[in-house]
Amino acid sequence: MSFRGINTTVIQIRRQVFTEVARMAYANVKGEKANHMMRKIPYTIIPGEEGKLRKDIFLERAIVEERVRLAMGLPTRRMDEHNSVVSGLEDASIADKYYDPPLVNVIKFACNRCPEKLVKVSDLCQGCLAHPCMEVCPKHAIVWESGRSTIDQEKCIKCGRCVDVCPYHAIVKTERPCAAACGMGAIHSDSLGRAEIDYSKCVSCGQCLVNCPFGAIADKGQIYQLIQSFNRGDRVYALVAPAFVNQFPQLATSGKLRAALKAVGFCDTVEVAIGADLCTVDEAKDFLAEVPEKLDFMATSCCPAWSMMAKTAFPSLAKNISMTMTPMVFTARMMKTADPEARMCFIGPCAAKKLEASRRHVRSDVDFVLTFEELAGIIEACNIDFDALESENTEEELHYASGAGRGFAQSGGVAKAVADKIHEWYPDKEVKIASAQGLAECKKMLMLAKAGKYNGYLLEGMGCPGGCIGGAGTIADPVRTAAQLNKYVKDAPYQDPEKSPFMSSIHFLKDDPDFEG
Incomplete structure (x- = not known):
C-alpha cells in the first residue's frame, strides 16, 4: 500500500523540497546567488548537528540534495565521482526545458537494500x-x-x-515495497542489493516512489522551470485534472482553487474534464467504427502508463489502443488554439503525464506538468492566506464540464462515459465493458484479450489503483477522494458530454499532421 493520506516523514521531506525549490525559483536569482540558495536548501530542511532520521546528518543532507536536483529536473549524481550539488543548475534555469530521461530515479545511497x-x-x-x-x-x-x-x-x-x-x-x-508496487516487474537489485529500475519495462507510473518507506525513489519535476516562466511574464494556464477534488482541503471549491492558482502566478484555470468530454465522444465514434469490423476489441487511451504498457508488453495489440487524444492534450490544444502565445501547465495526479508531455507530438501543446503534491509545495512557498482568498467565479463557459468528463478520474469512469454515449446514440446496441486498475491487473486483462476472451469489448485500463485518484502525485486518501469525486460528478452543470460548448472543436483539434494519437 502507498502512504497517501498519512503524513509520514518521507512525505514531509518531499513536500519541503518542493517548497524550497519553489522559493528559490520565485527569488529569481542567478549565478552565484542561485548556487548559494541551492546549497543552503539541505541545511534548511535538515537543520542542526546531529542526525535524527538516519542517525547520520551528512547522509540525510546528501539525500535531500539529490531530491532537490530531481525536483529541478536535474539528474542524480554518480556516487563514485565528485560532482557539486549545483552542477547543471544553469541548464535547469530555462523556462522552456523538458524532462531528460529517465523520469523516475533511484537515489542509491537512500536505498535500504530490501530483499527482493x-x-x-x-x-x-x-x-x-x-x-x-x-x-x-x-x-x-x-x-x-x-x-x-x-x-x-x-x-x-x-x-x-x-x-x-x-x-x-x-x-x-x-x-521489496517498490517492487511489489511495480506492475511491470521493472525493479530488481543491483550488485550491491540496491533497487534498480529496468527502463525498458518502466512506464513511469510512479507507484514505486510513493511506496518506498525510505524515500529512495523520486521523479523529476518542472517546478523551477514553471516559475521561471512566471518570472519572465508568460501567460500560463493551469489545466487542472478532476482528481483535484479532496487534494487541498483549504481549497475545497473550484473557485477557491482558481483564486489560489492566480495568486501563485497562473493567468487562469481550466478544467481538464472539458477535454474528457471531447475524448468521450471521439472514443465512442472510434469504437463504433472499428469494433468488430476492423478490431476484435478497443482499449481506452487516456492513461499514459496503461497505453505505454500495452504497446510495449503487447506490441501486436498496439492497434487496439484508441487513437483518441487524451483529455490533457485535448484541453491544452484547445487553449493553445484560443491563445497561441500562452503556455499550458497540466496539474494532476500522474507521474506518467510528465512522460507523455515530453513526447515530440505533445510538446507543442503541453509545456509543463505538475503533480498535486508539487503544486502543494508551490502554494506553501507563496504563503497564501487561504481565509483571505475570495472565490473566483467559475460559472463562465470556459470552465463548464460534464459529470461524465469529471468521472474520468475514477477507475471505470472512462469506459462508462463512452458506453453510455454509445447507448444513447444506439439504444439497442450492447457495449460490453471490462476494466482493470493497477498495471499488474491491466496486464492480466490484456493477456485474456489476446487470447480472444474480450472480443467485442471496450477495455479500460488505469495504471494506478482506483484510477487517477490513486495516482502517484496525489496527496489525499484515495477512498475519501472517491466519495467526494462522486459528489463533484453529480454537481456538474450537465451530465451529457455532448452538451459541451467545445464539442465543435473536436475536428479541427485533430486536424494536425503531427498528431499521432
Missing part, C-alpha cells in the same frame, strides 16, 4: 507439535532446529504455502 522476496519465520513461532509448515512445503525447505521451524532460503521457492497454514501467523512473506 523473502519468506521468514518470526519470533512468534511456538514450535508446535503439528508443524504444518514443514508438511506442506513442496521443497522440504523447512527444518526443525532448537525447538522452532527454520527455512533454508536456498531451497525456498517463496510459494507462501507455509504462510497460509501457520496457526500463529508466525511466518511472513515480504517483498
Whole structure:
C-alpha cells in the first residue's frame, strides 16, 4: 500500500523540497546567488548537528540534495565521482526545458537494500507439535532446529504455502515495497542489493516512489522551470485534472482553487474534464467504427502508463489502443488554439503525464506538468492566506464540464462515459465493458484479450489503483477522494458530454499532421 493520506516523514521531506525549490525559483536569482540558495536548501530542511532520521546528518543532507536536483529536473549524481550539488543548475534555469530521461530515479545511497522476496519465520513461532509448515512445503525447505521451524532460503521457492497454514501467523512473506508496487516487474537489485529500475519495462507510473518507506525513489519535476516562466511574464494556464477534488482541503471549491492558482502566478484555470468530454465522444465514434469490423476489441487511451504498457508488453495489440487524444492534450490544444502565445501547465495526479508531455507530438501543446503534491509545495512557498482568498467565479463557459468528463478520474469512469454515449446514440446496441486498475491487473486483462476472451469489448485500463485518484502525485486518501469525486460528478452543470460548448472543436483539434494519437 502507498502512504497517501498519512503524513509520514518521507512525505514531509518531499513536500519541503518542493517548497524550497519553489522559493528559490520565485527569488529569481542567478549565478552565484542561485548556487548559494541551492546549497543552503539541505541545511534548511535538515537543520542542526546531529542526525535524527538516519542517525547520520551528512547522509540525510546528501539525500535531500539529490531530491532537490530531481525536483529541478536535474539528474542524480554518480556516487563514485565528485560532482557539486549545483552542477547543471544553469541548464535547469530555462523556462522552456523538458524532462531528460529517465523520469523516475533511484537515489542509491537512500536505498535500504530490501530483499527482493523473502519468506521468514518470526519470533512468534511456538514450535508446535503439528508443524504444518514443514508438511506442506513442496521443497522440504523447512527444518526443525532448537525447538522452532527454520527455512533454508536456498531451497525456498517463496510459494507462501507455509504462510497460509501457520496457526500463529508466525511466518511472513515480504517483498521489496517498490517492487511489489511495480506492475511491470521493472525493479530488481543491483550488485550491491540496491533497487534498480529496468527502463525498458518502466512506464513511469510512479507507484514505486510513493511506496518506498525510505524515500529512495523520486521523479523529476518542472517546478523551477514553471516559475521561471512566471518570472519572465508568460501567460500560463493551469489545466487542472478532476482528481483535484479532496487534494487541498483549504481549497475545497473550484473557485477557491482558481483564486489560489492566480495568486501563485497562473493567468487562469481550466478544467481538464472539458477535454474528457471531447475524448468521450471521439472514443465512442472510434469504437463504433472499428469494433468488430476492423478490431476484435478497443482499449481506452487516456492513461499514459496503461497505453505505454500495452504497446510495449503487447506490441501486436498496439492497434487496439484508441487513437483518441487524451483529455490533457485535448484541453491544452484547445487553449493553445484560443491563445497561441500562452503556455499550458497540466496539474494532476500522474507521474506518467510528465512522460507523455515530453513526447515530440505533445510538446507543442503541453509545456509543463505538475503533480498535486508539487503544486502543494508551490502554494506553501507563496504563503497564501487561504481565509483571505475570495472565490473566483467559475460559472463562465470556459470552465463548464460534464459529470461524465469529471468521472474520468475514477477507475471505470472512462469506459462508462463512452458506453453510455454509445447507448444513447444506439439504444439497442450492447457495449460490453471490462476494466482493470493497477498495471499488474491491466496486464492480466490484456493477456485474456489476446487470447480472444474480450472480443467485442471496450477495455479500460488505469495504471494506478482506483484510477487517477490513486495516482502517484496525489496527496489525499484515495477512498475519501472517491466519495467526494462522486459528489463533484453529480454537481456538474450537465451530465451529457455532448452538451459541451467545445464539442465543435473536436475536428479541427485533430486536424494536425503531427498528431499521432
